[in-house]
Amino acid sequence: MSLASKHVAVVGAGPVGCAAAVTLVEAGVRVTLYEAATVLPRELRASTFHPATLELLHRFGIVDELIARGLVAPRFAYRDRRRGQVASFALDTVRDLTRYPFRLQCEQFKLCDIVLEKLANNERFAVQFDSPVSGAVDHGDHAELRFEDGTAADFDAVIGADGAASNIRKSLGLSFDGMTYEDRYVIVSTPFELADHLPDLAYVNYIADPDEWLVLLRTVDLWRAMFPVGADESDDEALTDDACERRLQGVVAKPERYDIAHRTIYRVHQRVTDTFRVGRVLLAGDAAHINNPLGGMGMNGGVHDAVLLGGGLAAMLDGSVPDERLDHYADLRRRLAIEFVRRHTHQNAVSLSAPDPEARQQALEGLEARAADPDEARAFVVQASMLSALVEMRDELTEIGHWPEGTTL
Numbered sequence: 242m243s244l245a246s247k248h249v250a251v252v253g254a255g256p257v258g259c260a261a262a263v264t265l266v267e268a269g270v271r272v273t274l275y276e277a278a279t280v281l282p283r284e285l286r287a288s289t290f291h292p293a294t295l296e297l298l299h300r301f302g303i304v305d306e307l308i309a310r311g312l313v314a315p316r317f318a319y320r321d322r323r324r325g326q327v328a329s330f331a332l333d334t335v336r337d338l339t340r341y342p343f344r345l346q347c348e349q350f351k352l353c354d355i356v357l358e359k360l361a362n363n364e365r366f367a368v369q370f371d372s373p374v375s376g377a378v379d380h381g382d383h384a385e386l387r388f389e390d391g392t393a394a395d396f397d398a399v400i401g402a403d404g405a406a407s408n409i410r411k412s413l414g415l416s417f418d419g420m421t422y423e424d425r426y427v428i429v430s431t432p433f434e435l436a437d438h439l440p441d442l443a444y445v446n447y448i449a450d451p452d453e454w455l456v457l458l459r460t461v462d463l464w465r466a467m468f469p470v471g472a473d474e475s476d477d478e479a480l481t482d483d484a485c486e487r488r489l490q491g492v493v494a495k496p497e498r499y500d501i502a503h504r505t506i507y508r509v510h511q512r513v514t515d516t517f518r519v520g521r522v523l524l525a526g527d528a529a530h531i532n533n534p535l536g537g538m539g540m541n542g543g544v545h546d547a548v549l550l551g552g553g554l555a556a557m558l559d560g561s562v563p564d565e566r567l568d569h570y571a572d573l574r575r576r577l578a579i580e581f582v583r584r585h586t587h588q589n590a591v592s593l594s595a596p597d598p599e600a601r602q603q604a605l606e607g608l609e610a611r612a613a614d615p616d617e618a619r620a621f622v623v624q625a626s627m628l629s630a631l632v633e634m635r636d637e638l639t640e641i642g643h644w645p646e647g648t649t650l
């Protein structure tokens with residue numbers, strides 16, 4: 242049977258579901274993408290694409306458009322809130338390893354827009370909005386998808402990319418063990434040009450401070466400032482005009498009030514599910530793992546899942562890799578979620594927010610020393626840009642023909 246006769250359901254039109262859909266369709270599989278919302282969600286959430294992710298998306302011919310809609314960040318920096326810039330890491334240092342030696346500052350919904358535009362007229366692809374899914378059941382040689390309206394449909398496989406509260410994961414009876422950080426994070430976005438007032442400001446800045454650390458990220462139109470919120474402040478209090486104003490005035494004091502374009506608050510976790518595969522049902526992205534956003538590895542790691550699991554699934558469905566290899570892909574992605582994404586994002590959180598001033602100072606001095614040593618700086622960039630995570634998948638990506646030609650890792 243040809244691959245075009247295989248039909249896979251992808252649940253969730255977030256960045257991970259969209260990346261899984263384009264991976265499968267380009268491999269020759271028929272895909273229906275089910276989304277609970279009535280239109281593509283356009284919340285401001287993740288906004289950084291790492292070089293490794295751009296490399297993985299390169300083969301689908303969508304990266305130029307993503308770059309056109311985003312902002313190229315040639316470096317990222319660590320700062321001390323009082324002293325200014327402490328360490329700056331230029332991504333140019335890995336230009337021999339990747340054709341994308343930069344971080345792309347681009348809202349995650351733009352990837353979804355671009356994928357849906359690309360697949361719009363593809364006869365192997367369909368998207369169904371307003372279709373909340375309640376769960377999935379593995380039947381060995383196929384999977385059943387169940388909808389909240391009580392209907393069900395059979396597919397050759399189902400990919401659950403339905404986010405952190407995943408109904409697919411819950412319906413499989415899988416746990417989501419891990420921890421929740423004490424602080425919540427509030428993100429306040431403003432069009433005010435902070436770079437005119439803070440010397441050496443990069444488009445991506447991690448800023449340590451004994452009283453209140455923060456992250457400053459540039460998107461095309463806005464500066465996004467992310468701050469911790471302690472237990473003594475409720476979500477509603479942290480989102481008031483006055484609280485947002487007070488936090489931004491602490492970054493750059495100015496006589497007029499800030500124009501606040503967007504605000505959101507969320508709880509931060511490190512959680513990974515038991516397995517990313519139950520027979521013909523697979524999990525990817527936030528449905529399978531969630532982590533601290535410091536370092537921007539959650540959405541990126543999810544897109545990496547999508548490309549590897551989608552490609553591995555297509556290869557399994559056409560018989561070019563045996564069924565048990567799909568277990569191997571799923572195990573590899575779970576291992577990387579724990580050993581790479583969880584470890585690095587937690588470390589990023591510790592270096593910014595350690596309550597002990599000496600520990601924080603030590604972390605900053607360590608970063609300063611790394612940035613000053615070209616070999617150390619390059620090694621740091623290879624890891625922070627997730628190129629080292631890509632290398633871990635080299636054999637598996639090569640097996641399904643997805644190793645990005647042009648990367649010389």
Ligand SMILES: Cc1cc2nc3c(=O)[nH]c(=O)nc-3n(C[C@H](O)[C@H](O)[C@H](O)COP(=O)(O)OP(=O)(O)OC[C@H]3O[C@@H](n4cnc5c(N)ncnc54)[C@H](O)[C@@H]3O)c2cc1C
Pocket residue numbers: 252253254255256257258275276277278282285286287288349372373374375402403404405407408428505506507525526527528534536537538539540543
């Ligand atoms: C408020 C917030 C702010 C964030 N900010 C940042 C940030 O600044 N930096 C960062 O790196 N990361 C951030 N993250 C994390 C990042 O957004 C996620 O890692 C990323 O969205 C994961 O993509 P995904 O496709 O797996 O899941 P999602 O983007 O959550 O997409 C899941 C999709 O599935 C749909 N869906 C859900 N349930 C169902 C169902 N039952 N049936 C059908 N469809 C369903 C949803 O509507 C959604 O479209 C943030 C997360 C949140 C919640």
